[in-house]
Amino acid sequence: MAAHFALLIDPAAPDDLRDDFAATFTALDPSAPALSVSELSTQRGDGIFESIGVVDGHPQEVAAHLERLAHSAALCDLPAPHLGQWRQAVERAAAACGAGESVIKLILSRGVEHGPAPTAWATAARAADNTGVRERGIRVVLLDRGIDSGAADRAPWLLLGAKTLSYAVNMAAIREAHRRGADDAVFVSSDGILLEAPTASLILQLGERFVTPAVGSGILHGTTQISVFEHVAAQGHPTAYEIVPAEKLRTVDAAWLVSSVRLAAPITAVDGVGIPTDRELTASLNRYLLSPRD
Amino acid sequence: MAAHFALLIDPAAPDDLRDDFAATFTALDPSAPALSVSELSTQRGDGIFESIGVVDGHPQEVAAHLERLAHSAALCDLPAPHLGQWRQAVERAAAACGAGESVIKLILSRGVEHGPAPTAWATAARAADNTGVRERGIRVVLLDRGIDSGAADRAPWLLLGAKTLSYAVNMAAIREAHRRGADDAVFVSSDGILLEAPTASLILQLGERFVTPAVGSGILHGTTQISVFEHVAAQGHPTAYEIVPAEKLRTVDAAWLVSSVRLAAPITAVDGVGIPTDRELTASLNRYLLSPRD
Structure with missing residues (x-):
């Protein structure tokens, strides 16, 4: 299904935000243009992702997914994801999911070509009927x-x-x-x-x-x-x-x-x-x- | 270098355009948002590309690049690119290049997830000094x-x-x-x-x-x-x-x-x-x- 929720995440946000990452999130229209053609995710598949199952609004095994995101980042020489920030992004996305089965995708891209920092976003969509x-x-x-x-x-x-x-x-x-x-x-x-x-x-x-x-x-x-x-x-x-x-x-x-x-x-x-x-x-x-x- | 020119190409344009593909092109600001987060190029690196060298505004070996684009499309089960359309996109991009060395990138993506058709675009940028x-x-x-x-x-x-x-x-x-x-x-x-x-x-x-x-x-x-x-x-x-x-x-x-x-x-x-x-x-x-x- 098409995503019904999308959130841009600033992965280079400073650490002193403590546990409130709201300022590092920007709501996106999931069907509107959001990424530049210079994105390295799109030019070279250069980035990492996770797909998290959501049942009745509850995201499953979030810790294991975030741990694997961090592992993938290390293998790809990407900056270590701030897990508190990503966990909060997952919570936001899950809150938009409602009853039934959904899927949250997390993407951490190397960013825009010659750009200063990675790009990151999360989406939520209804799951196909499995x-x-x-x-x-x-x-x-x-x-x-x-x-x-x-x-x-x-x-x-x-x-x-x-x-x-x-x-x-x-x-x-x-x-x-x-x-x-x-x-x-x-x-x-x-x-x-x-x-x-x-x-x-x-x-x-x-x-x-x-x-x-x-x-x-x-x-x-x-x-x-x-x-x-x-x-x-x-x-x-x-x-x-x-x-x-x-x-x-x-x-x-x-x-x-x-x-x-x-x-x-x-x-x-x-x-x-x-x-x-x-x-x-x-x-x-x-x-x-x-x-x-x- | 960052792209200074970008063109969205509609690869599903009808054949009856003959040799005038202007209606299938949309100029893009190369640094502005242009692609949706549901793009399969960005989610799965699912698409193909070519990088064409440009010297003093002349794109090099265009026919060989377009032939390889078509070969890549066939291997990836993507619709055959309309070579006349892509050649015209290359000409447009080359005209924006000026003196010295530049690079034109052509990208054909599988499109937006669950979408009806591939997405395609071309960019031009100054080449690094080699x-x-x-x-x-x-x-x-x-x-x-x-x-x-x-x-x-x-x-x-x-x-x-x-x-x-x-x-x-x-x-x-x-x-x-x-x-x-x-x-x-x-x-x-x-x-x-x-x-x-x-x-x-x-x-x-x-x-x-x-x-x-x-x-x-x-x-x-x-x-x-x-x-x-x-x-x-x-x-x-x-x-x-x-x-x-x-x-x-x-x-x-x-x-x-x-x-x-x-x-x-x-x-x-x-x-x-x-x-x-x-x-x-x-x-x-x-x-x-x-x-x-x-």
Whole structure:
């Protein structure tokens, strides 16, 4: 859905504002011109972002999202975001959300070319209706990510652990999945290791255990995946970050793509071949993910 | 330098405009807000671009740039750009350039989220003064690109041959080069093959021969590299696209990074070790690159 709320944030605001950042915010018409053509976010995808799920006005897992924003900023040599300021921007955006499901996006751009400081803004929009996809599930295809599983450690300039605005490949992978008659993709390293989806984390159920690809292998640490692991661990299930060969996805007891807005989408087929699903468990995961989480 | 000219282009304009596209252009103040926060170029680096060098008001190699824009659009599933319209936008931008060196940027974005059509614009700015760097040269470091040299053919969704707006990694590689005390980077595939620089093509002189990495290995086909090859071939030098192992860069007779605005920058050192340069030849290449080219 189109954004119904937007706020420009001055990320270079002085620290002496203490806890009142109102003076660093400027309300924006989300459909009106707001950014200059010299914005480096638009010229080079040079910036970072977060998407936060909102349920009935409550923004989910804000601390985890802001922590990842700060982590992405460090990886990209952007100034450390002032978390109190961003938290207040999230509160403002959430207050504009109302009942039902929404999404807040936070963007920190390197700023205008040759400009003095980063540009930053937050938006809020109604979420698409994901009820059906959470029940029906999604068909995925495995797509080669080109990189090997050691690249992230070897070459930090590839920014593999940062949530940057440079998402053209992620979008192209989803289009390729659609071309193949599937709903989404799961990236596999060139040495055959499961990574993540273009906009979601992967969780596999193997017997009693819940497993997700080890974050060392150049993927984002998913806030929703962390939340699901806490939830299933509290119910007595072992959880683990592991290096998982691609073939393993065909022999799971169940698997999901999890993300902040779509939440837990059960995988029903991999490259056209069905895999087991667990309707009850999926419903219970989504009930949990729709409950207020901090 | 900051842009002094900007033009919004309606890429969905009807075909029946024939050769007068004035009605599809809207003049923009390049420093004023022009783009909405829902722009997919800014949210996801989802779009393509070209940078065209301009010398004394003459835009260089426009046809080659527009051809590559169309190639990038096809790889990214964007509507084919109307080349007559873009050529006219380039002419408008060039007319605003005046004497000396300038740069025109063309951007074709996927548009506003959930919007009906792509967004497009052109800007013009004075170029930075590259006279010194063309004479003094640049020190480069070799940086692992993470991908192997077969990835582009195997995985077209990696968009390796498209000039997309998702340039965060390119910018991070240049920052890494600076951290290592160098001026620029040369990407090497994970299997040790020379690729390209983050914003330039690589040309090696090996005896009488001029060699550039084969474009099949997932790199952009450089418009300036094509131009240089035509020039040296006309002078009787053999030219070739080859798969070149990284070590080869240390045993060249000369090497350059070539691009539309910096033009031919001689490489003086690779990972801190000097390599030969040819002052006369470099000066002659840059004289050629500064002459009007179509």
